[in-house]
Structure formats: C-alpha cells, structure tokens
Amino acid sequence: MASQQNCTEPNREDLPLVLLHYQPPFDIHIFKHHLRPYFRLLDPSELPEPTNPFSSRAKSLRALVSVGIFPVTRETLSLLPSLELVVGSSAGVNHIDLQECRRRGIAVTNTGPAFCEDAADYAVALLIDVLRRLSACDRYVRDGLWPEKGDYPLALKLGGKRVGIVGLGNIGSEVAKRLLAFGCSIAYNSRRKKDSVSFPYYANVSDLATNSDVLILCCPLTDETRHMINKDAMNALGKEGVIINIGRGALVDEKELVQFLVNGDIRGAGLDVFENEPHVPEKLYALDNVVLSPHRAVITPESFEAAVKLVLANLKAFFSNEPLLSPVQN
Numbered sequence: 001m002a003s004q005q006n007c008t009e010p011n012r013e014d015l016p017l018v019l020l021h022y023q024p025p026f027d028i029h030i031f032k033h034h035l036r037p038y039f040r041l042l043d044p045s046e047l048p049e050p051t052n053p054f055s056s057r058a059k060s061l062r063a064l065v066s067v068g069i070f071p072v073t074r075e076t077l078s079l080l081p082s083l084e085l086v087v088g089s090s091a092g093v094n095h096i097d098l099q100e101c102r103r104r105g106i107a108v109t110n111t112g113p114a115f116c117e118d119a120a121d122y123a124v125a126l127l128i129d130v131l132r133r134l135s136a137c138d139r140y141v142r143d144g145l146w147p148e149k150g151d152y153p154l155a156l157k158l159g160g161k162r163v164g165i166v167g168l169g170n171i172g173s174e175v176a177k178r179l180l181a182f183g184c185s186i187a188y189n190s191r192r193k194k195d196s197v198s199f200p201y202y203a204n205v206s207d208l209a210t211n212s213d214v215l216i217l218c219c220p221l222t223d224e225t226r227h228m229i230n231k232d233a234m235n236a237l238g239k240e241g242v243i244i245n246i247g248r249g250a251l252v253d254e255k256e257l258v259q260f261l262v263n264g265d266i267r268g269a270g271l272d273v274f275e276n277e278p279h280v281p282e283k284l285y286a287l288d289n290v291v292l293s294p295h296r297a298v299i300t301p302e303s304f305e306a307a308v309k310l311v312l313a314n315l316k317a318f319f320s321n322e323p324l325l326s327p328v329q330n
C-alpha cells in the first residue's frame with residue numbers, strides 16, 4: 001500500500017522551488033498550507049545562514065511570493081539572478097521595485113481581483129460615514145450628548161453626488177458599480193481613457209476634482225501618482241468636497257490634507273491609509289468630519305482566502321507556461 005502511494009505522489013525534489021518573502025512574525029501558515037502540495041517552499045526564516053538567507057539555492061530560483069507588504073528591493077532582487085516572477089499577495093504592489101522588475105523582465109502579479117469587492121464596499125462605507133456622519137453620531141450618543149444637546153445636525157445625502165474615481169481598475173470599477181446603484185454619477189481619472197466605459201474621463205486629476213463632489217482614490221501608488229492629490233487638486237475640489245482614500249496614503253499630500261481639513265477648506269475625508277502607517281496625524285483625531293480606519297479596507301477572511309488561491313493560481317500558471325491570472329501592467 002505504502003509503495004503504491006509512493007508511485008503516484010510526486011517526488012518533492014521535482015517540484016518547483018518558490019521563495020516566500022515576508023517579514024516575520026507575519027503569519028504565513030495559510031500560504032504554506034495552500035502552496036506546499038505543489039511547490040518546494042523556501043522560507044528564509046527557517047534557514048541557518050544569517051547574512052544571505054537565499055544564498056545556496058538563489059541561483060536557480062525562478063519565482064518569489066511576496067507575502068504582505070515587506071519591501072522587495074533592488075538588493076533583494078539582485079540576490080536572485082534567475083528570477084522571472086514576483087507574485088504579490090496584496091492589491092497594491094508599491095512595496096516591490098517595479099522599475100527593477102521591468103528592467104530585468106521579471107513579471108509581477110497582484111491580488112486586486114480577490115480584494116476588489118471588499119475594498120469597494122469599504123470605500124462606499126467610508127463615504128456614507130463621512131456624508132451621513134455615522135461615526136460622529138455614534139460618538140454623540142455614546143457620550144450622552146443627545147439628551148443634553150438635543151438633535152444631531154442633519155447630514156448630507158449620498159444619492160445625486162458627483163463622484164470622481166481616481167483609478168478605474170478592479171477596485172475602482174466595483175466602486176462605480178455600487179455608487180451608480182445609489183444614484184451617484186461617475187467620472188474618472190486614470191492613466192488612459194477606457195473604451196469599455198462611457199463615464200466622463202479627465203486626464204488631469206484637478207479637472208476631475210473641479211467636476212466632482214467626492215474623490216475616491218483607488219489607484220496604485222507609483223512615482224507618477226505620489227502626492228497627486230495636492231493643494232491644487234484640493235482647491236479644485238473645493239470647500240464642499242470629500243476625499244475617500246482606500247489606495248495608499250502617499251497618493252495624497254497628507255500635510256496639505258490635514259491643513260485643508262482643519263481649516264474647513266474641504267468638507268471631510270474617509271481615510272483607510274496614511275503616509276506613515278501605523279502613525280496617523282494627531283490633528284485628525286479631533287476632527288468630526290474625518291473617519292479614520294487602520295488599513296482594513298481590502299481584507300476579510302473570505303477575500304484573504306481568495307487572495308491566497310490567486311497566488312497559487314498565478315504560480316501554477318507560470319510553471320505550466322500559461323498566461324498569468326492577474327499580471328500587473330508594468
């Protein structure tokens with residue numbers, strides 16, 4: 001019986017070798033659980049060499065899984081001369097040196113498709129919270145202010161708002177779908193105009209802001225998009241404008257944003273991401289027109305499981321010479 005099983009089970013030495021790149025103590029057991037049947041996993045934290053954890057097998061390694069957002073730097077990549085694929089486990093891949101990957105012809109994948117529905121739900125939740133003041137109302141009741149101060153001031157309606165989506169990829173498209181159902185109108189900014197949608201397109205984000213009540217940031221952080229929401233864009237959005245950020249903190253010039261919010265030069269913001277996480281500008285704590293969230297937009301247990309399966313599917317496709325499922329246009 002035992003020898004029969006040995007005949008059908010693959011010899012582990014024949015399985016492709018895959019490097020898991022992450023920062024301990026990040027818990028990667030779910031990745032190991034899903035990938036181990038198909039790959040030999042190289043986990044640097046289990047290797048004895050302290051200086052160059054990849055050294056012995058690095059020369060032949062063709063694929064790396066970037067778990068979490070631990071940086072995949074040029075230095076890391078330089079230790080892996082045969083690398084052809086970096087599989088990201090997150091939607092955003094700004095922690096990976098994309099320029100170096102492009103230069104070396106290394107393909108990169110992300111898990112945007114697995115996370116897009118949860119991220120879009122969260123963007124809508126933040127927007128409703130900012131407009132209708134849900135969290136502020138909650139604080140009002142808990143702090144016992146209702147009997148003392150009377151009715152809470154009326155807040156704003158979602159339906160009818162002109163929403164400008166910055167980045168109409170997997171996540172932005174799901175946001176658009178949801179907000180159309182709420183009766184909002186949609187316009188967008190992205191690297192290129194998309195033939196597949198009829199929403200108004202603005203090549204310049206300040207022009208989008210001028211024509212929007214709300215900006216929702218869903219685009220990747222790159223050299224081009226860093227601080228794209230600057231003073232000009234916020235002035236263009238105007239005093240009644242709202243910013244929702246579920247992308248990356250550095251899409252916005254955070255210092256300027258804080259000033260605009262403190263001075264009442266925009267109406268409010270819903271922020272899941274910050275420039276220097278987990279640190280949040282303290283001035284924001286005192287503002288009732290801001291909803292703060294600790295970078296939780298994309299993840300639910302369900303989407304996390306889907307993301308791990310997408311990581312596996314990308315690896316399997318690569319080692320079978322089939323098209324990658326979620327390549328990043330790099």
Ligand SMILES: O=CC(=O)O
Nearest residue numbers: 089090091092298
């Ligand atoms: O922010 C989370 C992600 O990029 O997956």
